[in-house]
Amino acid sequence: xxxxxxxxxxxxxxxxxxxxxxxxxxxxxxxxxxxxxxxxxxxxxxxxxxxxxxxxxxxxxxxxxxxxxxxxxxxxxxxxxxxxxxxxxxxxxxxxxxxxxxxxxxxxxxxxxxxxxxxxxxxxxxxxxxxxxxxxxxxxxxxxxxxxxxxxxxxxxxxxxxxxxxxxxxxxxxxxxxxxxxxxxxxxxxxxxxxxxxxxxxxxxxxxxxxxxxxxxxxxxxxxxxxxxxxxxxxxxxxxxxxxxxxxxxxxxxxxxxxxxxxxxxxxxxxxxxxxxxxxxxxxxxxxxxxxxxxxxxxxxxxxxxxxxxxxxxxxxxxxxxxxxxxxxxxxxxxxxxxxxxxxxxxxxxxxxxxxxx
Amino acid sequence: xxxxxxxxxxxxxxxxxxxxxxxxxxxxxxxxxxxxxxxxxxxxxxxxxxxxxxxxxxxxxxxxxxxxxxxxxxxxxxxxxxxxxxxxxxxxxxxxxxxxxxxxxxxxxxxxxxxxxxxxxxxxxxxxxxxxxxxxxxxxxxxxxxxxxxxxxxxxxxxxxxxxxxxxxxxxxxxxxxxxxxxxxxxxxxxxxxxxxxxxxxxxxxxxxxxxxxxxxxxxxxxxxxxx
Numbered sequence: 203x204x205x206x207x208x209x210x211x212x213x214x215x216x217x218x219x220x221x222x223x224x225x226x227x228x229x230x231x232x233x234x235x236x237x238x239x240x241x242x243x244x245x246x247x248x249x250x251x252x253x254x255x256x257x258x259x260x261x262x263x264x265x266x267x268x269x270x271x272x273x274x275x276x277x278x279x280x281x282x283x284x285x286x287x288x289x290x291x292x293x294x295x296x297x298x299x300x301x302x303x304x305x306x307x308x309x310x311x312x313x314x315x316x317x318x319x320x321x322x323x324x325x326x327x328x329x330x331x332x333x334x335x336x337x338x339x340x341x342x343x344x345x346x347x348x349x350x351x352x353x354x355x356x357x358x359x360x361x362x363x364x365x366x367x368x369x370x371x372x373x374x375x376x377x378x379x380x381x382x383x384x385x386x387x388x389x390x391x392x393x394x395x396x397x398x399x400x401x402x403x404x405x406x407x408x409x410x411x412x413x414x415x416x417x418x419x420x421x422x423x424x425x426x427x428x429x430x431x432x433x434x435x436x437x438x439x440x441x442x443x444x445x446x447x448x449x450x451x452x453x454x455x456x457x458x459x460x461x462x463x464x465x466x467x468x469x470x471x472x473x474x475x476x477x478x479x480x481x482x483x484x485x486x487x488x489x490x491x492x493x494x495x496x497x498x499x500x501x502x503x504x505x506x507x508x509x510x511x512x513x514x515x516x517x518x519x520x521x522x523x524x525x526x527x528x529x530x531x532x533x534x535x536x537x538x539x540x541x542x543x544x545x546x547x548x549x550x551x552x553x554x555x556x557x558x559x560x
Numbered sequence: 561x562x563x564x565x566x567x568x569x570x571x572x573x574x575x576x577x578x579x580x581x582x583x584x585x586x587x588x589x590x591x592x593x594x595x596x597x598x599x600x601x602x603x604x605x606x607x608x609x610x611x612x613x614x615x616x617x618x619x620x621x622x623x624x625x626x627x628x629x630x631x632x633x634x635x636x637x638x639x640x641x642x643x644x645x646x647x648x649x650x651x652x653x654x655x656x657x658x659x660x661x662x663x664x665x666x667x668x669x670x671x672x673x674x675x676x677x678x679x680x681x682x683x684x685x686x687x688x689x690x691x692x693x694x695x696x697x698x699x700x701x702x703x704x705x706x707x708x709x710x711x712x713x714x715x716x717x718x719x720x721x722x723x724x725x726x727x728x729x730x731x732x733x734x735x736x737x738x739x740x741x742x743x744x745x746x747x748x749x750x751x752x753x754x755x756x757x758x759x760x761x762x763x764x765x766x767x768x769x770x771x772x773x774x775x776x777x778x779x780x781x782x783x784x785x786x787x788x
Binding site: 449457461463485524551 | 569571572579644645648652664
């Protein structure tokens with residue numbers, strides 16, 4: 203992954219998923235626990251109401267009133283069911299709501315203890331049940347054991363939990379998206395100087411600019427300065443190469459010219475001819491070395507945009523001077539602003555040879 | 561014709577100067593840019609041969625300064641690098657032609673003659689004015705197609721006057737341009753040479769090629785081109 207923006211966005215996304223995920227789990231657990239506790243408290247309240255409503259009869263059984271305070275006990279399949287069993291497990295009483303309901307038969311707690319359980323019935327519906335075993339004292343002083351059991355469907359509770367989760371994911375998703383968008387916008391703004399450096403480097407490579415402008419944020423000033431130093435040193439190296447070649451040309455070709463001049467002062471003959479041949483060979487070798495292009499692709503930063511029109515005009519002026527007696531007619535048709543990306547010496551070499559040969 | 565040679569290589573310079581002197585030119589010489597610039601600006605010269613790679617002041621700077629000072633004489637550059645960049649830089653600075661090292665003297669001589677002719681407005685190597693014709697490459701003067709035998713100084717005088725045909729040339733200028741620095745300058749000698757030239761070119765005094773302007777100098781009086 204080469205883009206800084208992409209790297210940062212992926213990193214931020216991973217962090218957001220992790221932290222938001224943990225937050226969602228914590229919130230969900232807390233909400234569920236609080237909901238379950240509330241369910242238990244409600245169920246406990248319902249049980250207390252049943253106990254309060256139960257009346258011992260002289261026959262030694264507990265009698266429940268036909269109408270209970272909680273209306274859902276009186277509505278068939280309301281989701282809230284109650285049952286009273288005797289010590290043998292036989293159902294002594296059940297609420298009207300449990301007419302077509304088979305109360306799940308879980309374990310019986312010890313007398314005086316409450317037992318909360320989650321139990322399923324045949325159709326898979328999950329219920330929260332509360333079972334309480336009691337020793338009921340009758341007017342005759344006898345203690346008889348009974349078991350109260352209340353079951354409430356968790357469908358509504360589970361639906362609330364699901365709704366809560368949907369909202370949780372929705373909100374956190376939206377927040378994460380807004381955060382990523384904001385970070386993305388912020389990154390574009392923050393990385394703008396880097397993009398400007400990149401564009402300016404491209405301009406330098408294309409010869410439209412000599413160096414990086416000095417107006418960058420503090421963190422990038424050093425980079426820009428070092429980049430400019432690198433570019434300057436590249437150019438200096440290229441210039442040094444050219445100067446070295448100039449010096450080499452001068453220090454080799456001048457003695458060759460002197461030798462030829464001295465040769466011309468002596469008597470002509472086979473020796474002079476052979477000597478002149480050797481001078482010509484040496485001259486050819488030096489010329490070959492000097493004609494190598496001054497700039498190559500590797501010297502990207504040493505390349506400049508050579509204005510073709512201006513250089514050709516100089517060349518034509520020069521040729522008109524040199525070939526004054528031949529009165530050459532040279533017409534140029536060069537689009538305005540045309541540029542040659544490279545070394546002006548290399549361009550003049552190509553154009554000069556072309557025009558000279560013509 | 562007085563030439564200036566600025567070349568730092570003593571062997572090459574001396575050889576060039578000797579050959580140019582043999583060819584009939586009065587030659588000044590300088591071995592570095594500083595001395596060369598002095599000659600280029602202060603001496604009366606008709607053409608300068610300047611090496612581009614000079615110590616002290618570069619050949620290009622000498623050319624630029626000479627042109628800036630209004631010097632119009634032709635300049636031939638000697639360049640070690642034969643890249644077009646160097647040639648164009650030289651020509652752009654004000655030079656008129658170039659010779660790439662190592663050169664044959666004949667090439668330099670031909671270009672010097674061509675530049676001198678061009679500076680006088682002559683297009684070909686043979687300058688013709690009426691019945692008088694002067695071939696610079698062969699250093700031959702003919703009048704009515706008859707070859708005229710000339711001494712070296714007589715040739716120098718008629719060549720100078722013909723190149724500057726129509727212009728008034730003072731005795732001082734002729735003395736300066738034709739004598740080497742070391743020679744004793746005597747303007748009476750010029751009069752003697754002019755007299756001899758007139759006798760040789762126009763024994764019957766009919767074509768009157770050289771005009772004397774009292775107190776001002778001499779003028780080659782024939783119109784350029786062939787006579788009808």
